[in-house]
Every structure is written in C-alpha cells, then in structure tokens.
Amino acid sequence: MSDYFYGQGKVSLAVRQPGKPLNLRWVGDVDQLTVSFASRSQMKQQAQQGIVHNTQKHITHQSCQVSANFFTFSPENIALAVFGQSLATKARAAKETLPMGLVSGGRYALQQVNLWDVVIPGLVEGVDYRIDVNFGTLEILKTPLVQPITVHYKYAGGDTIPFLTNKPLELMLRYEAVNLAEDMSPVLVELYRLQFDVTDALELINNATTLSSFELNADVLLDTTRPANDLFGQYGRYVISRPITHSSQGELTPVITTGAVGGTITTVYPRDAS
Helix, strand or coil: CCCCCCEEEEEEEEEEECCEECCCEECCCEEEEEEEEEEEEEEEEEEECCEEEEEEEEEEEEEEEEEEEECCCCHHHHHHHHCCCCEEECCEEEEEECCCCCCCCCEEECCCCCEEEEECCCCCECCCEEEECCCCEEEECCCCCCCCCEEEEEECCEEECCCCCCCCCCEEEEEEEEEHHHCCEEEEEEEEEEEECCCCCCCCCCCCCCCCCEEEEEEECCCCCCCCCCCCCCCEEEEECCCCCHHHHHCCCCCEEEECCCCCEEEECCCCCC
16 A cells, blocks of 8 residues: 545534434535644753753643535534524414505515415405415515505425524534545544534525535544543544455454363453453
C-alpha cells in the first residue's frame, strides 16, 4: 500500500445516551467532511548571555472540531441545522377566524398548508375568493360585506421544523468510508461526543449550477464515559482495516493450553484490548 487517501462513504449520526449512542441515522448526501485539531501551549524560557531561549513547551489546551456540508434537506437534518425539532402533524379539520380589514385583491396566509374541503360561510369560491390549497393562502376577490370571516378546512399531515426552539443535541458521528486510492480499502472514523452549532445560513434561492446545501460545524467534546486508553481514546479514532488473512486468523489461536487440577483444560487467547 502507498497510503494515499481519497475517501467516499456514509456519514451517520446517533443521539448519545450516557456511555452508548442510540440508533445510527444516515444523514444522506455529504460532499465535504473535515476534522480539524488545535492546541495552545506555554513556553518555559531561560536567558543565556542576554538572550531569552525557549527551553520547554507545555500543552495547555487541545481541541477538535468537525465540519460537514449537507445536501440532503431531510426534516432531521434541517432540525439539526436550526436547533429545532421535526414535528409530524396528522390530517385533521380546523377553522380560522381572520382579522378585520380584508380587502379585494388582498392575499392572506392561513396557519396550515395542504388544504382541502375549504368552506367560507356566506362566500362563494371563484366569485368572492380563491384558495391556494398547496400553500394555504386566501386571495380575496370581493371585499366581504360581513367581517370577520371564518375559514373551515381540512389539512393533510406534514413535517414542521420551528426555528431555534431546542438546545443542541449531543451526538456521535460515524464515517464509514472506502479509500478509492487504495483498492476500496475500508476506513472508519468515529467522533464519540459532539455538539453542532446552528447553521450560518440555509441556502433557499440561488443562481448557482449546483444543488443547495448547508454547512454545519461542531465541537468534539471529551467523552469521559470512555476509558482513557491508547486504542480508543476519549475524542474519537481513525481505523484503517487490514485484510483478513490466514495470518490474522492465526492471531486468535490459543497461545497457552494447560491442564488444571481436576483435569479441566484452560485455554488462553490473546487479551482483548477493548
């Protein structure tokens, strides 16, 4: 292997509970995923012949961040981006009383969308008003003589994500990749505990030749529920899988087989580092 890397794969997120993540959710199309690191340090200094020299370097702070560019505008991803919660509404009937002052040519928004069976007592559709059932907007064609008016309708279910109503979730990120530069060899990256910032922007109208996307940035936090060992660490890990060979299978063969008192056979395998 020449150890080049050109990765493609699946990014999944899981809501964390103490010690273990929950169900891994594939987030869809992500065209950029970057993990970055930073550290701060202090120097111990010593003067010799009037010149100050750095003699020791002490790391005082270290941090890890991750950024990702999302192309999939799923309800779960949007909720993640805007600190909201995706709420699935069911079909039901409703009525709304509109404020006074409706005028001919005016356009007014109802609270719901995806409407049917719209009725306004005392008014005739197509003569007194028009309704856009997809977006729940009412256009007044003739100024109603009697106001306020009440709109009766039914609406279908949908997904609603209000903005900035939730605190950010603690998540685990798992990137299951294949290295296209090395014969599709598998590479795993895990970040055990992170919190996303709210997105800077949702790109809703653009004149570019690419699909809209949004970027999310997160701080990776120390996971103190994990042991601070060298194999897994407490922030995350990068795992390069090696092919399964006869040699690797042989690593699981017993290294010691002894007879114990009473005739019991004890077989010892290599210690599991986990």
